[in-house]
Amino acid sequence: MVTGNGAVSFIASFRKQSQFDGQHFKRIGNVEFNVHEIKSMAASLNISLSPEVTGNGESTKETQTTSQQLKYISFSEMSEVMTHFFESINVDRLFFLIDEWSEIPIQIQPLLAELLKRAFITLKITIKIAAIPNRTRLMLDNRTGLEDGGDIFGHQLDYRFIYELHPDVTKKFFNELLYNQLSLINKSLFKPFFEQSLSQPNQSFINVFLANQALREILIASAGIPRDFLSIFINAYTNFVNRNTTQKHMALTDIRTATVAWYEVDKKKAVESNQNAKIMLDKIIKEIILDKKSCHFLIPEKYETNTILNDLIDLRIIHLRKRGISHKGNKGVPYNVYYLDYACYTSSNVYHNKINSNLLNDIETVDDFREIRRISLEEKFFDSLNAELGNSFRCSHCNMMVDITHAAYIKQKICNHCYEKVE
Known part of the structure; x- marks a missing residue:
């Protein structure tokens, strides 16, 4: 709360001209005064032997005030208010943090970005926006909004903790995360694992609970997401205790069973409510998990804007791991590496009749991307998917399938392969 005469005075002066109802700034427009003269007459009749009629009239004036309220934002006034605000509280810089930006409708995002720029760009304010890249648009073609690299500078957080x-x-981060969470339960119990000289937990703390293979698995399966890591760890520890084993550490089977359980609780419902995403997921499961027994795979870079693929990324079913890797059988074409949450097989239509109980033991997770350079989803896969969804037709020029969700077709009605005009 701001106190002091200076703060009160400038806010009061601003309110004389404007109003803020918690959602909108309103500036009071011109005030007009109208004077209406109201005439009235009263009469009475006295009936008697000598009838008498009396009457009186009076005139009153009534003043009416009308005002017009114009909804708008004055950036100059807002800038002035913020400048006085800084002076009143004696701060050098204010940090403005915006989370869940991608929940704003994408067509509105550039307009809001433009408002932020006009309101704060000249002030000592640092704006930080947390957003999902493929669901974010900060600038329109006419340069309305925030320009990446000019007005605002992006930093990828998704690739920081990729095992x-x-x-x-990655291990150091989750080692510290686990220590901090468990210390909240019983600080004295875990105090011996804290190195006072380094002000951090012992780097082998996480190994107290997880065997090497299980540790590698949970760091890959959680995909750098703390919430997923903690949920899988809790489920895995429960499995470990219930097995009543003589082993001293959680094993690979505990992690994989826990990963499936977490998927069932956190992700499965969202996947099954998105019909197109589920169709694509079924096809990926068949080609990658069932046929290749792999979780990592490649997709040509040109498909990274595919709407359904990005839906699966938003749902944390597929994770982008690395950009710009080469393919042994398709030189010169850049590919991206993706990781598929293998627990998603429980959402597959082929789950009950084709996936056996040994699948979790057969799946391979890799930490060297060179091992998967022949495991990829190619053009044939996406053509088949689009045909199944009704999102494609055959081009009369090149005989290839035109993707009607591709930007080339949406904007100019041209084939995304030969770039000829199509109907």
């Missing part, structure tokens, strides 16, 4: 790329950094 396949940064094993040591």
